Amino acid sequence: MQSEQQYLSQYDPSQFEHPSVTVDILIFTVKDRKLHLLLIRRNEHPFMGKWAIPGGFLRMDESADEAAARRIREETGVENIHLEQLYTFSSVDRDPRTRVLSIAYLATVPYGRLRFQAGEGADEAGLFAVDGVSGESVTARPEKELSAAAGGLRLTGAENEVITGDDLAFDHEKIIRTAVQRMRGKLGYTDLAFGFLEDPSAFTLTELRIVHEAILGRQLDIGNFRRTIKREYEAAGRIRERGLEKGGVGRPAMLYSFDNASMRDLTAPF
Amino acid sequence: MQSEQQYLSQYDPSQFEHPSVTVDILIFTVKDRKLHLLLIRRNEHPFMGKWAIPGGFLRMDESADEAAARRIREETGVENIHLEQLYTFSSVDRDPRTRVLSIAYLATVPYGRLRFQAGEGADEAGLFAVDGVSGESVTARPEKELSAAAGGLRLTGAENEVITGDDLAFDHEKIIRTAVQRMRGKLGYTDLAFGFLEDPSAFTLTELRIVHEAILGRQLDIGNFRRTIKREYEAAGRIRERGLEKGGVGRPAMLYSFDNASMRDLTAPF
DNA sequence: AGAATAGTGTCTTTCAGACAATATATG
DNA sequence: CATATATTGTCTGAAAGACACTATTCT
Numbered sequence: 001m002q003s004e005q006q007y008l009s010q011y012d013p014s015q016f017e018h019p020s021v022t023v024d025i026l027i028f029t030v031k032d033r034k035l036h037l038l039l040i041r042r043n044e045h046p047f048m049g050k051w052a053i054p055g056g057f058l059r060m061d062e063s064a065d066e067a068a069a070r071r072i073r074e075e076t077g078v079e080n081i082h083l084e085q086l087y088t089f090s091s092v093d094r095d096p097r098t099r100v101l102s103i104a105y106l107a108t109v110p111y112g113r114l115r116f117q118a119g120e121g122a123d124e125a126g127l128f129a130v131d132g133v134s135g136e137s138v139t140a141r142p143e144k145e146l147s148a149a150a151g152g153l154r155l156t157g158a159e160n161e162v163i164t165g166d167d168l169a170f171d172h173e174k175i176i177r178t179a180v181q182r183m184r185g186k187l188g189y190t191d192l193a194f195g196f197l198e199d200p201s202a203f204t205l206t207e208l209r210i211v212h213e214a215i216l217g218r219q220l221d222i223g224n225f226r227r228t229i230k231r232e233y234e235a236a237g238r239i240r241e242r243g244l245e246k247g248g249v250g251r252p253a254m255l256y257s258f259d260n261a262s263m264r265d266l267t268a269p270f
Numbered sequence: 271m272q273s274e275q276q277y278l279s280q281y282d283p284s285q286f287e288h289p290s291v292t293v294d295i296l297i298f299t300v301k302d303r304k305l306h307l308l309l310i311r312r313n314e315h316p317f318m319g320k321w322a323i324p325g326g327f328l329r330m331d332e333s334a335d336e337a338a339a340r341r342i343r344e345e346t347g348v349e350n351i352h353l354e355q356l357y358t359f360s361s362v363d364r365d366p367r368t369r370v371l372s373i374a375y376l377a378t379v380p381y382g383r384l385r386f387q388a389g390e391g392a393d394e395a396g397l398f399a400v401d402g403v404s405g406e407s408v409t410a411r412p413e414k415e416l417s418a419a420a421g422g423l424r425l426t427g428a429e430n431e432v433i434t435g436d437d438l439a440f441d442h443e444k445i446i447r448t449a450v451q452r453m454r455g456k457l458g459y460t461d462l463a464f465g466f467l468e469d470p471s472a473f474t475l476t477e478l479r480i481v482h483e484a485i486l487g488r489q490l491d492i493g494n495f496r497r498t499i500k501r502e503y504e505a506a507g508r509i510r511e512r513g514l515e516k517g518g519v520g521r522p523a524m525l526y527s528f529d530n531a532s533m534r535d536l537t538a539p540f
Numbered sequence: 541a542g543a544a545t546a547g548t549g550t551c552t553t554t555c556a557g558a559c560a561a562t563a564t565a566t567g
Numbered sequence: 568c569a570t571a572t573a574t575t576g577t578c579t580g581a582a583a584g585a586c587a588c589t590a591t592t593c594t
Contacts, residue, residue: 017330018288021371060287060369064360088358088373090334099330101291103358206546224584226547231582250545251591476573494557496574501555520572521564 019099023067024055024172026086026104026179027076030196031111034129035183035214037155037176038076038114039168041124046096047169051126051155053176055102068105075125077115082108082195082263086179094171102170106179108195128155128163131217133180153177183215191263200260202242204253205229238262289369293337294325294442296356296374296449297346300466301381304399305453305484307425307446308346308384309438311394316366317439321396321425323446325372338375345395347385352378352465352533356449364441372440376449378465398425398433401487403450423447453485461533470530472512474523475499508532 027038039051054075058067068083086104094100116125132154153173155163165173186192193211197203209225233239234256242255297308309321324345328337338353356374364370386395402424423443425433435443456462463481467473479495503509508528515522 016290016327018290019328019330020286020288021291057286058289058360060289061362063362064358064371085357087355088334090328090373092331092333101334103360204546221584221586222546223548223586228583245546248545249593250543251547251593253546474573491557491559492573493559493575494555498556515573518572519566520570521566521574523573 019101020095021058021064021101021103022055023058023064023071024053024102024104024175025068025072025075025083025107026053026176027072027107027109027114028130028179028183028196029109029111029114029127030211030214031127032129033210033214034131035180035217036111036127036129038116039126039128039155040075041126042169043123050169051128051163051167051172052169053104053172054125058103064103064105068103068107072107072109076109078109078113081110081113082192086175086182089171089175091171102175104175104179106182108192110196110198112198126157128157130155130176130180133177133217184217187212187215191258194258194260194263197258201257202255203258204245204255206253208256233258289371290365291328291334291371291373292325293328293334293341294323294372294374294445295338295342295345295353295377296323296446297342297377297379297384298400298449298453298466299379299381299384299397300481300484301397301399303480303484304401305450305487306381306397306399308386309396309398309425310345311396312439313393320439321398321433321437321442322439323374323442324395328373334373334375338373338377342377342379346379348379348383351383352462356445356452359441359445361441372445374445374449376452378462380466380468382468396427398427400425400446400450403447403487457482457485461528464528464530464533467528471527472525473528474515474525476523478526503528 029036029038038054040054042048042050042052054071056067056071056074058064062070064085065083068085069079072081072083073079084106086106089102089104092099094102114127130153132152153165153176155176157163168176183192193208193215194200196211196214197207205226206222208229209220209222212225213220229239234241239256239258242257245252245255299306299308308324310324312318312320312322324341326337326341326344328334332340334355335353338355339349342351342353343349354376356376359372359374362369364372384397400423402422423435423446425446427433438446453462463478463485464470466481466484467477475496476492478499479490479492482495483490499509504511504526509526512525512527515525
């Protein structure tokens with residue numbers, strides 16, 4: 001009988017064929033009261049010239065979480081932002097090169113911290129406003145066919161350039177739709193919105209509301225929003241008053257601070 | 271300049287090292303008013319003798335969804351059951367053999383349809399009642415360390431055999447906890463519970479409530495449960511009355527039918 | 541004063557939880 | 568009738584949504 005030691009020393013991982021694994025990161029931010037997504041234009045085959053979600057191959061010495069954090073650092077210079085796993089896309093034919101799995105991550109970045117860096121291949125990067133993901137098409141499985149019409153994703157870039165699913169590489173339209181739906185769904189019972197604040201230690205409730213409105217794609221009642229947030233967060237001691245805002249037009253707002261370390265993740269469930 | 275055709279024909283997928291990818295399936299069922307999980311005892315290294323979530327390597331010609339469906343068919347003889355992706359576990363050291371990613375799936379199977387088949391390696395299989403997953407530890411990221419104490423997972427098998435995290439292979443304790451939490455979280459706003467009904471075209475509201483209670487691990491108020499279900503499902507035409515139950519003790523219950531095809535999945539979001 | 545923004549209060553409806561009461565079967 | 572199960576109803580308090588009102592700043 002073999003011991004576990006012996007077994008491990010003789011194990012040959014190359015006896016089976018393995019798929020490639022990439023990590024793709026949906027980098028979201030809020031700018032001009034709207035939800036935006038960072039895409040890069042591919043300058044290589046396949047899908048040369050199309051827009052794509054930034055990503056890269058998973059290295060053998062890093063977990064998917066680590067790979068996602070590394071790629072977002074390389075792509076945007078940003079560190080320590082909120083990052084959560086979204087879904088693993090695995091259709092056999094999703095990449096024409098060979099079998100490629102994609103573990104998709106969702107990142108929330110304050111706009112002020114975003115720096116577009118010329119990527120490795122000097123890719124062109126673009127921020128696109130996300131409109132027209134149907135509010136309720138909460139019904140489909142990500143990997144099943146989502147009719148492009150229903151839910152019609154619209155992305156609006158600089159100089160009002162509008163792109164649609166056809167201008168995206170791979171199955172990235174499907175991935176973007178899944179991500180937007182997930183964000184909307186989780187907004188209400190997670191701390192997702194705080195990841196977009198420029199300064200979580202000094203923000204106004206109006207700023208927080210604007211983040212919520214950008215994600216949901218609709219206006220919220222000012223009074224009801226304040227009441228709800230205060231009940232959920234201030235009563236529990238998770239946000240605190242930090243004195244009045246300085247400068248600006250109109251009545252100065254109360255500043256609040258949120259302890260980023262207390263961010264609830266809720267990645268898998270719910 | 272190379273055409274896309276040329277590029278693809280010259281692409282060599284073996285230029286990088288690739289991780290192995292497995293699909294693990296958490297097969298849940300409801301038996302004796304309790305949530306149960308199917309585990310198999312490993313008869314090979316590594317973790318020989320420990321209990322594990324059934325799974326297998328992803329083949330190059332199948333998606334992860336297909337692999338999960340295939341494995342559950344092989345393991346239990348069951349087809350056409352509800353299956354959803356849970357999370358992809360990717361820690362570098364989670365498998366001592368080599369780098370192995372696991373895409374975890376969650377399956378909901380009516381107890382009456384479960385058939386234990388002697389697996390490929392004639393593994394011993396066991397159904398374990400799931401107790402003592404802390405109701406609220408909704409705070410952690412699945413891949414981060416979850417203190418084994420908090421949430422203390424307890425699995426009770428045949429003849430009251432109790433096993434804990436130490437008796438499980440790999441990081442499977444973490445995966446099981448993630449799955450149970452996810453089920454609880456999604457129970458309220460998805461159709462998850464219907465996947466456990468022996469006959470979705472003829473069930474009573476009491477049967478449906480027992481499924482909810484098993485998943486949540488606590489009793490529910492009978493009247494309030496009925497009211498809520500009827501509002502959510504009967505008003506929307508998603509369940510229908512199908513006449514009275516026959517036989518049994520006490521007042522016969524109304525039978526309802528649920529159209530399985532209308533199952534809302536909500537895999538990724540929410 | 542007027543414009544702009546922040547913040548409070550009130551009314552109504554919806555809904556969840558606790559719990560009581562009624563209905564219909566079997567033995 | 569007793570027992571068991573199913574089904575309906577009632578009361579209360581919490582919370583969401585619509586909307587009106589007040590407060591504080593700047594120009």
